[in-house]
Amino acid sequence: MDRISLESDEGLARLAHLHRFAQVGQCVNGVTHDINNLLGAAMAYAELAALDPNLSPETTRMMGQIVDGASLVVGPRRIAMTDPAHIAVNGEPQNCNGCHQIFKSGSPAGAALSFHQDVQLRHGLNDRCVNCHDPENRERLTLRDGTAVSFKETAQLCAQCHGTVYRDWQRGTHGKTLGSWVTGSAAQHRLNCNDCHNPHAPKYEPYVPLPGPNTLRMGNQAQDEHHDDGGKESPLQRWLKKPEHRTPGRLTVEGGHP
Amino acid sequence: MKDIRIFESTSGGPSAYEPELTRRSFLRTGAAAVGGMAALAAALSPLRELTSDEIPDFDQFLQKHYKEMTPAEMELALERIRRKVEDRYAVRPHLRDLKPMEGVEFVYALNLSRCIGCRKCVHACVAENNQSRSPEIQYIRVIEMPRGTLDVEKGNHHYDRPEVPDANHFYLPVQCHQCANPPCVKVCPVEATWQEADGITVIDYDWCIGCRYCEAACPYWARRFNFAKPNLPKEQLNPNMSYLSNRPREKGVMEKCHFCLHRTREGRMPACVEICPTGARKFGNVLDPKSEVSEILRTKRVFVLKEEVGTLPRFFYYFDERYPNTLDPEALAIADRLKAEEGDAYGCLPGAAGPRKDFVAAAQPEWWNGGHA
Numbered sequence: 001m002d003r004i005s006l007e008s009d010e011g012l013a014r015l016a017h018l019h020r021f022a023q024v025g026q027c028v029n030g031v032t033h034d035i036n037n038l039l040g041a042a043m044a045y046a047e048l049a050a051l052d053p054n055l056s057p058e059t060t061r062m063m064g065q066i067v068d069g070a071s072l073v074v075g076p077r078r079i080a081m082t083d084p085a086h087i088a089v090n091g092e093p094q095n096c097n098g099c100h101q102i103f104k105s106g107s108p109a110g111a112a113l114s115f116h117q118d119v120q121l122r123h124g125l126n127d128r129c130v131n132c133h134d135p136e137n138r139e140r141l142t143l144r145d146g147t148a149v150s151f152k153e154t155a156q157l158c159a160q161c162h163g164t165v166y167r168d169w170q171r172g173t174h175g176k177t178l179g180s181w182v183t184g185s186a187a188q189h190r191l192n193c194n195d196c197h198n199p200h201a202p203k204y205e206p207y208v209p210l211p212g213p214n215t216l217r218m219g220n221q222a223q224d225e226h227h228d229d230g231g232k233e234s235p236l237q238r239w240l241k242k243p244e245h246r247t248p249g250r251l252t253v254e255g256g257h258p
Numbered sequence: 259m260k261d262i263r264i265f266e267s268t269s270g271g272p273s274a275y276e277p278e279l280t281r282r283s284f285l286r287t288g289a290a291a292v293g294g295m296a297a298l299a300a301a302l303s304p305l306r307e308l309t310s311d312e313i314p315d316f317d318q319f320l321q322k323h324y325k326e327m328t329p330a331e332m333e334l335a336l337e338r339i340r341r342k343v344e345d346r347y348a349v350r351p352h353l354r355d356l357k358p359m360e361g362v363e364f365v366y367a368l369n370l371s372r373c374i375g376c377r378k379c380v381h382a383c384v385a386e387n388n389q390s391r392s393p394e395i396q397y398i399r400v401i402e403m404p405r406g407t408l409d410v411e412k413g414n415h416h417y418d419r420p421e422v423p424d425a426n427h428f429y430l431p432v433q434c435h436q437c438a439n440p441p442c443v444k445v446c447p448v449e450a451t452w453q454e455a456d457g458i459t460v461i462d463y464d465w466c467i468g469c470r471y472c473e474a475a476c477p478y479w480a481r482r483f484n485f486a487k488p489n490l491p492k493e494q495l496n497p498n499m500s501y502l503s504n505r506p507r508e509k510g511v512m513e514k515c516h517f518c519l520h521r522t523r524e525g526r527m528p529a530c531v532e533i534c535p536t537g538a539r540k541f542g543n544v545l546d547p548k549s550e551v552s553e554i555l556r557t558k559r560v561f562v563l564k565e566e567v568g569t570l571p572r573f574f575y576y577f578d579e580r581y582p583n584t585l586d587p588e589a590l591a592i593a594d595r596l597k598a599e600e601g602d603a604y605g606c607l608p609g610a611a612g613p614r615k616d617f618v619a620a621a622q623p624e625w626w627n628g629g630h631a
Contacts, residue, residue, distance in 0.1 A: 174537065176534070178532060180525045181522065181550075183543075196536070204536065209376050209418070214394055
């Protein structure tokens with residue numbers, strides 16, 4: 001199917017046709033559990049819902065479910081990118097081209113996204129999807145000269161603009177190394193750009209700082225100097241119990257001991 | 259001779275030199291003796307509060323200095339500590355005595371441009387190293403410094419903001435700098451702390467007498483003293499231990515950062531490096547020219563804290579160069595101009611109407627291209 005333009009009557013007519021087709025698909029899906037048909041229905045519903053500015057909670061929930069794989073996490077993401085890229089639809093991994101064979105919408109002038117609405121593009125001047133995404137093959141990224149690269153090789157893509165940081169990253173002076181300090185050991189694992197930075201909004205979100213020193217001789221003189229309850233509760237635990245610090249996902253001290 | 263005989267013969271009655279046991283002298287002596295005994299008992303009364311768990315057993319009392327112990331004696335000491343930990347925390351620890359690796363000298367580097375002051379390192383360290391939770395002991399202090407100065411007197415380690423980083427401050431984490439010329443080692447009267455071959459200054463918690471001279475000598479305030487009995491909940495004990503690093507400490511001994519030697523001497527990263535969400539912390543072997551820290555020392559303008567005191571720290575700080583970024587007003591002006599010139603065609607797809615936006619050229623201000631835009 002060709003590209004659909006929502007600006008023309010023909011496009012809208014085709015969209016309506018697609019909707020009917022999708023409803024049929026939904027029925028078929030109920031019987032056959034055909035994944036492609038399920039996708040078609042979900043996509044049609046999502047597209048229609050996107051035309052309505054007042055999204056119902058149910059729709060929002062469903063959209064959130066659909067875009068689960070791309071949902072953004074504050075802080076280091078640590079989500080391994082795969083090749084080919086995929087997205088979870090109703091818990092089932094789906095390849096990008098499964099939908100984008102039908103929808104080749106290419107937002108000519110930075111139009112609002114109708115589907116990936118969780119994506120907030122806050123990447124400075126880099127404000128066009130196709131600066132990084134290959135318009136023809138959504139399972140690939142594209143370099144400036146048109147070379148397609150996989151989602152695992154994002155460093156090359158970022159290097160086009162962030163040369164200084166890329167140089168530092170190659171040397172190991174920027175970025176994060178996990179596992180081992182022994183150069184070249186099998187346990188050593190260097191993180192890629194998109195392991196820590198959200199490519200759509202690379203600037204780090206602010207953090208809530210964990211509690212500071214409250215020890216003998218170092219405690220905050222203005223506050224409770226020394227709180228000894230026999231080791232039942234550490235200052236970190238007390239701090240985490242405060243209601244304003246209970247935001248899940250932001251304050252977990254991951255790691256620690258093995 | 260005659261005189262003496264005369265003297266002896268004349269001493270028939272009670273001698274003037276012999277004390278007479280009178281009622282008064284008996285009472286005086288008796289009161290002094292009772293008072294002395296009471297004072298002694300009072301002086302020793304803290305001993306009564308000791309539990310059997312706190313009294314050093316015979317083996318520990320006779321244990322030699324760390325450097326003089328034979329492997330067999332060390333194994334006895336390790337077994338004694340394992341038993342003690344098991345009694346106290348109901349966990350059999352994985353305790354061993356890790357020696358420095360050959361050809362390794364550890365160095366730490368910290369990128370101040372990247373540190374956001376979230377204090378995750380502080381609490382990862384506490385969790386890893388079995389510090390007392392109450393009263394709390396933290397090895398790492400993150401100092402919030404006003405931008406434009408490195409005067410630590412102006413810093414504040416009690417900062418408590420709803421969010422970090424704050425735009426007007428940068429964050430300076432301080433922990434043991436593992437100095438090559440450590441003043442804390444020099445002042446120790448009993449050699450309970452020393453520098454190992456891989457550069458880590460360690461403490462033998464069984465040898466420390468708690469005089470706190472080292473705490474006073476350290477210019478970085480890196481040493482911590484167990485004023486009270488350390489409290490560590492059983493379920494939070496990290497069973498991965500080494501003799502010189504994170505085995506549970508007693509009241510009255512010193513402790514400090516040891517670069518997580520129970521991890522690093524096995525090739526792993528320290529806990530603070532693993533947890534850092536921004537990758538500001540770098541750790542490695544400075545004798546390996548390919549290591550990240552060697553690269554940083556070669557290519558970055560590193561500095562140490564309080565260089566003038568001559569401690570030669572193995573802990574280096576650095577800032578990144580200013581990166582050309584999209585907040586650059588010059589670049590934004592270029593982008594706005596392109597947008598105005600190209601109109602709706604700005605940023606469109608290849609093959610579609612209008613030229614493809616040359617994004618990279620737009621992002622580069624003139625000075626970045628050497629003035630040939």
